Amino acid sequence: xxxxxxxxxxxxxxxxxxxxxxxxxxxxxxxxxxxxxxxxxxxxxxxxxxxxxxxxxxxxxxxxxxxxxxxxxxxxxxxxxxxxxxxxxxxxxxxxxxxxxxxxxxxxxxxxxxxxxxxxxxxxxxxxxxxxxxxxxxxxxxxxxxxxxxxxxxxxxxxxxxxxxxxxxxxxxxxxxxxxx
Numbered sequence: 001x002x003x004x005x006x007x008x009x010x011x012x013x014x015x016x017x018x019x020x021x022x023x024x025x026x027x028x029x030x031x032x033x034x035x036x037x038x039x040x041x042x043x044x045x046x047x048x049x050x051x052x053x054x055x056x057x058x059x060x061x062x063x064x065x066x067x068x069x070x071x072x073x074x075x076x077x078x079x080x081x082x083x084x085x086x087x088x089x090x091x092x093x094x095x096x097x098x099x100x101x102x103x104x105x106x107x108x109x110x111x112x113x114x115x116x117x118x119x120x121x122x123x124x125x126x127x128x129x130x131x132x133x134x135x136x137x138x139x140x141x142x143x144x145x146x147x148x149x150x151x152x153x154x155x156x157x158x159x160x161x162x163x164x165x166x167x168x169x170x171x172x173x174x175x176x177x178x179x180x181x
Contacts (some may be wrong), residue, residue, distance in 0.1 A: 010055035017048040026134040028091075039087045046080040056114075068116040078106040089151060097149040106140045111135040125180030140164050 021044040029036045056070030082102035089095040113133040120126050141164035148156040 005060040006057065008057045010053075011053070013052045015048075015050045015052075017046075017050075018041065019046045019048075021046070022046070035091055037089060037091050039142040040084065042082060042084040043168045044080060046078060048076065048078045050074060050076045057059040058116075064120045066116075066118045068114075070114040070116070071112065074109070075109040076106075076108045078104075078108075080104045094151040096151065097153060099149070100142070101145040105140065107137075107139040109135070109137045121180070125178070127176065127178050130174070132171075132173040132175075134169075134173070136167075136169040138165065138167040140166075 005174070016061070020040070023042055023044075025038075025040045026036040041093070052072075052074040054070070054072040056068060056069040058066060060066050080102070082104075084098075084100040084102065086098045086099070086100075087094045087096075111133075112135075115131045117129045118126070142162065144161040146159045148158070150156055
């Protein structure tokens, strides 16, 4: 949208991805008679909603001075659940079964803001100045629940593993450029 002294701009995008993945890995390690066979099957389901925006405005104060503002950001929230089973043994018999339930999150936020000033002086001289703020955050908690069974499917024990990161980052960046003859 543009008026004689004022203009606005912006856009918004929303993407939502959903993925199902089924994969397997078969491994044979060693030599007879100590041959070990591992067979893994994994069923994963992931969702990723991702809104993204950008908006701003410019205002022409007078014929030599322009001021502008802009903001942009995204909020990506990837979530995945997985069921995994690994069977370990010899080529003739399974001796261990491991079942894992996985819950992973990768939540990423990014926000950027800008304040912009342009001023043209007499005599072909110009000043351009910017102030920028950048915020980035990545929150990535993960949980892995393991259940161990003997080759006949009888429970042996369970364990839990968890990992994650939380990374908030803030930047301020200022710049100015003066040119002239």
